Amino acid sequence: MATVLLADSTWVLFVNICLNGLTTGFLYALIALGYTMVYGIVELINFAHGDLFMLGCFFAWSLVSAAAVATGSTGALLLLLAILLLTPLFCAAINWSVDRVIYRPRRSAPKLNLLVSAIGVSFIFMNIGQLWGGAQDLDFPRLVEDRNLLPADSGLQFSLIDAIVISVTVPTMIGLAIFVKLTPLGKAMRAVAQNPMAAQLMGINTNRVISATFLIGGALAGVGSVVYVLKIPTINWAMGFQNGLYAFTSAVLGGIGNIPGAVLGAILIGMVYSLGSWYDARWATTLVFLILIVILVFRPAGILGTHTREKV
């Protein structure tokens, strides 16, 4: 009996850790999509993307703080919907402006110039973050009560917040997939990704398509920051680097430029990280990157990278 119980509780822990890894993976996925879309279109690894996500978190934090001052604590759900709408708009606007002002004039320059500009933008964002929220960790106010949805006696942990994370993330990703597959703009994106010159000759306004990509990528980072602060309510100016690195790794793991690949890579990394923490918290990061190296050795283009020639 005792051994059965032991096996049982280990199994419960395993399931809990996998559930935790899954939600963490979805958080990375939203950021990874922004990386992968921009790379697919302009072949730029937008290093500022993680920091854009960080600015989104700060924006949401400011909105919530302002609302708390204005209204007290009522209407948390309404507030959640409001930041879920406004933060993506904010991030999309920033991403679009950065492309318009910094990347577009360098469109025909060597790719390395763009990359260095992106690193510069990343530093600018980090400094803005520091001015905005100071140098220390900030606690993000809880908008949703972190209630466990599964019966307590099962020992399983799946909270309301986990449910929100998944119910925001999954439709967003399905919506994106449908958008890219079926709409005219989505078709234009795929065309530009395949061959910008040919797309332009076919009468596609490539600059407009690229702008749209930055808008969408930014909005995804915005959605990502809202679900992130629900799940992990600590924000600081440096959070973009680490999360961006994981998201970028997810994109590479799945095959950069490939939308389902980014999601798959992110979930894989979330899982590996969570399981790695189970083994030893200190080695979890190392394990993630070890697996990345192994997979890239056997599948240099990433898990789904060779399945399609299209990069969006």
Added chain:
Amino acid sequence: MIGRIGPWVHGSVLLLLLTGFACNKAPQNTPTASDDGGAKISLKGTGNDSSTSNNSPAGTEDGTVAPIPPKPAKFEGPTAKSGKIKIVSSLPRTGSAKGQTDTIVNGIKLALEEVNYKVGDFTIEYEDLDDATAQAGQWDAQRETSNAQRAVQDLDVMVYIGTYNSGAAKIAMPILNRADLLMISPANTTPSLTKPNTGDKDEPARYRPTGRVNYFRVVPTDDVQGPVAAWWAKKMKVKSVYILDDGEAYGKGIADLFKSECEDERVRIKVLGQETIDVRAQEFRALMLKIKKENPDLVYFGGTTQTKAGQLAKDMKSVGLDCPFMVPDGCYEKAFIESAGADVLNGRCYVTFGGLPPSELVKQGGKSKAFVEAYERKFGKMPDEAYAVYGYECALVALEAIRRAGEKNRQAITYAAHTIRNFQGALGTWSFDANGDTTLRVMSGSVVRDGQFQFETLLSIPPKR
């Protein structure tokens, strides 16, 4: 496409491995070559004072006073009987420790103003150096090195108040030691900085390349704090504990001491596990799920606000791990409560701290009370961060050493600090022992309630029979 992303993948992997490596190595890192240090060490720093002679260092009697070392025949280096003397402090003035260091600097300024920036015929000047960078968010080895070198090269500098972090002290100590520059720390609590047999074999010798002691501290060390926390847990009827640490000199050191006291036959708290966290991780839910399965009565974290104490507390709560959370004085600051959120910590977070909170200082009367009142008058609020009084005490010691030396000579002033016994400061009456440590052993325990640290109890370790 692959050819283009390849270097970036490699680059980021390499970067990550490098940062991981640097982080793991940092606590042991000393920039000076210490291989020749061991042979030259005189006995001065390793005298057989009571704190080094037994396994329970906290058992030291408060009453015993180490003999004053003999005065050297001659002090080397330039000297003067009047003029300008500079006191510098090197503290993390950027990042999340800023709240703490603001009050330390206030304490220093208060002490200097009380003597009108004058000692005998000397005029005192004070300079507030920063050893942190905004990028790191905490102290930085390069900044600390350059601060120490700058102090050594400026011949007017006679006293170096600092550091805040024990890791930073390990870097500054050998540099200042070669110049016999008096260093007084308001906050370093790692025992191995001064006490033999508490760390690596060549500690503390490697911090004293000249073999002479120039480093003093006014705070009780972790070999008191770690064990005292175990006794407090015992008093709370804790039967099992899970220990976490941040892998740094301070955090891992205190967690190890806590652990060994738990395993002591007089305490007997079952240690379910000890683990070093990844301080760059954003969340620790998987770890907390694992700990929850062990079902401990207490989670102890050897670490600071800067090494994710707040996030650990949050993740404990989010996975439904409801046991109390105990942390050392590295978290005894407002920034910790702010980063974790007051609700998360309310009534369940226990903090140990060397010394007394302002409310208790007032009750002590005398210089302690006078300090709190003077501070409140000058800065318009209570010195409610833990280390304010230690900053003040450091400056008092600096002034006393300058007064006793009576000359502007680094060796003379450092020697003068050695002669300080039964000193009456804001912390009470205490002495320096031969290692440069305070004889003070007062510890207090606080609980977080309503977003404040509330003094709960005085802590001590029962003497061994």
